[in-house]
Amino acid sequence: MRFLLVTAAPLLALWAWRSKYTIYNNILIKPDLPDAYYHQGNASTQCSPLKLDPEFTYCEDLSPWDLYTSDAEDKSISERRVLISCDAGRKEWNTVMGPLKNPNPRGSLWSYSPVSGKTTRLVLQDFPEDHTFHPLGLEACPSYAGNSSYLYVVNHAKEKTVIEQFLISPSFAVAKHIRTLSHPLFISPNAIALTGPNxxxxxxxxxxxxRLPYYIGSVLPIVETVFGLPLSFTAHVTLDANEAESDNPIxxxxxxxxxxxxxxxxxISPSGLEVAIASTSIAQVHFYSRNITSNALTYTSSVHLPFSADNVNYDENGNLVVSGHPHFPTLIKLAANKTDVAPSWVISISPLEGxxxxxxxxxxxxxxxxxxxVPPPARHTLETLFQSNGSKFSTGCTGLNDPISGNLYVSGLYAEEGVIVCHP
Structure with missing residues (x-):
């Protein structure tokens, strides 16, 4: 017993020091956030939900889908749509936070056009009938001259988490299923960033x-999260470009x-030279330099945030938009149906010049x-884009800033409205 105490004491001290901002800001206290704040005006009048369908709810990821006028050499964007992953059954099936009760109701994929103002559900074509679908992270290749492009979606399916490859067209509200990607090290895929079509x-x-059996699956993931154990990882995946009956597509x-x-x-930054990864349990974003040829990553720096970072998106100006959860206990209560809303916070991280x-x-x-x-980062500056105590918008998990339309989009993990858009 004495040995355990002597061993545990320095480890607990190290954990408390490493996670001090997270423990205090996001666990011990509940930040005094406003009903709603929007950095370009009045959130009450300028931010409104996109919700038009009962299935358009509990939305997780947002990803820009650029439609170019002609070939890959022409950088003229005719439209930037937003692709959205939602799962109305999240409170019955959530492999990250639980529970794992009912995997059968399928989640959904959507496309929003700022030009038409319409939110359209994508029909899953050729998707196996017996295959469950719970989408999380997603990203699509750009479309050139109206042609179809690949869309990749993380699927927290019943048996295991896989990645689905689809083909989508700007002209049709259809996601044609190409293949399901699986790998022994797809332990808990969450988010995707494309480095090419394949x-x-x-x-x-x-x-x-x-997914671990018995009480192990209820205890160990919580221990890994709460203590910020550095066990998770990011991988780079290269696929066989031949879609037809490849025995080993990875x-x-x-x-x-x-x-x-x-x-x-x-x-991935617009230059392709930097990658940002959110570290949720210690409320940080890590930055890496990227070797474009090999896709190797080298750690460079980290930024503390006043919330548990969830998803990240670079805009075309090189600013990183991060959304997350300012009070983790409230988020847990919401997932367990013990409260109605939880706070949201969206921040832009901009590099300092020279x-x-x-x-x-x-x-x-x-x-x-x-x-x-939180203290000022050494190489960046932070600006709040949106924040809410949950009364205006709950559980914001992804922020997407679009300089073309000027819109700020925020999705909510357990938001009944699914997604809000703030117009400048």
Whole structure:
């Protein structure tokens, strides 16, 4: 017993020091957030839900889908649509937070056009009838000259988590199923960032998952999350471009970012030279330099956030938009049907130019400033784009800023409205 106490004490001290901002900001206290704040005006009048269908609810990921006017050499975008993954049955089937009760009701995929203002459900064509579908992270290749392009979607299916490959067209509300991708190291895929039509990064958020039998699946994932154990990882996957009856469609699976606590969202910068990965359980975003030829990643820096980071998206100006959960206990209660709403926070992380030094106080326009909760990052600055105590919008998990339309989109993991859009 004495040995256990002597061994455990320094480990607990290390955990408390490493996770001090998360423990205090996101667990011990509930931040005093406003009903709603939008950085470009009045959230009450400028932010509204996209919800038009009962199935368009509990939405997780948002991804831009760029439609180019002609070939790959022409960079003229005719429209930027938004692809959305939703799962109305999330409270019955959630392999990350639980429970694992009923996997049968299928989740859904949607496309939103800011040009028409319409939200359209994508019909799953040629999807196996006996295959369950619970979409999480997704990303699509751009479409050129109206042609179809690949869409990849993480699917937390009944038996195991896989990645589904679809073909989508700008002209039809259809996602044609191409193939299901599986690998022994697809332990808990969460988010995807494409490096080409047949290659991508994929995060794995846990090593211990709720799929483990008996009480093990109820205990070990919580331990991994709460103690911020750096067990999760990100891999790069290369596929066989030949879709037809490939016995082994995954040609290469390489772990490129190991030893991260709860790897969640991932995004590649517009230059292709940087990758950001959210570390949820320690409320940070890690930045990596990327070798474009080999897709190898090298860690460079981290940024503390005033919330548990969920998904991340670079905009075309190189700013990283991060959305997350400011109070984790409330999120847990909401998933268990013990409360109705949980807070949301969306922040933009921008790199500092040249020798610019960070200001000790920053993000001062927000109702609750991030600088009141976390120290200034050394190489970046933070600006709140949206925040809510849950009354305006609950459980914001993905933020997407579109400089073309000026719109800010926020999806909610357990938001009845599914997604809101804020117009400047």
């Amino acid at each position: 290659s991508f990064y994929v995060t794995n958020d846990h090593v211990f998952t709720r 040609l290469e699976h390489t772990i490129v970012a190991p030893f991260v606590a709860f790897s969640n969202g991932i995004s 020798e610019t030094k960070p200001e000790p106080e920053y993000d001062l326009k927000a109702t609750l400033s991030a600088s009141a909760m």
